[in-house]
Amino acid sequence: MEKLELLELIEVEQTAERTVFTFLDRDRGEVRDITWNTKKYDKDNNKWIASPEQEEKVEEWSQEYFNCSYADLANLVVQEIRRDIYGYDTFNSFWEVNQVNKFSLEDKGQIFSTTVTDVVEEVSGLKIKFMYEDKEYQSNMGWAKFVEGTGWFGDPVKKEKQKAKFETKFGIPFKDKDHLIGKDIMVEIDTAFGKPYADIKAFPKKKK
8 A cells, every 4th residue: 555645536437336536647747547336336247236325325425525425526626626535556546455365366375373463243244353474364254145235134144153153163153252362373264265364273172
């Protein structure tokens, strides 16, 4: 990530689905685009879907960053506007993004040891985070289903199964999941349905 200070806004392209801001970096002779989408991307079905929640977000961003409504963003180019932006390898943003890296199919079969840095419970499942080659990755224990046009909804039956799996794998009660932070783990990169994922190996069981 790189912070680019006070770049000049030179173009705003707006459609029913998104707004693209183009900033000029004169010192480098580069342009930087930032995109705000009014729809959410459904990865399972590979398409954009309507999202009232996302529409509300872009309206709030418009007020926060430009002091205008989303509908009036196209009029910004008549003003002299400069903004700090954050540049990443594959996108740009008005704010810093906590980016979780993903493994590739070429990584399948790799096995390495690392340490758990964080454990986060969300509606969609449990995220167990760790570092690999100075970048953050995560292993997911999911228990939710994505409902088109609405969002993620937890499945209580799947959650109970994942909680039991967690306790069997790590020997820690699920309610004490934060105790996993700082523990050494062994990770293997495997694939399922053509996609790579990080499989954290079970802890050795204590001898009775």
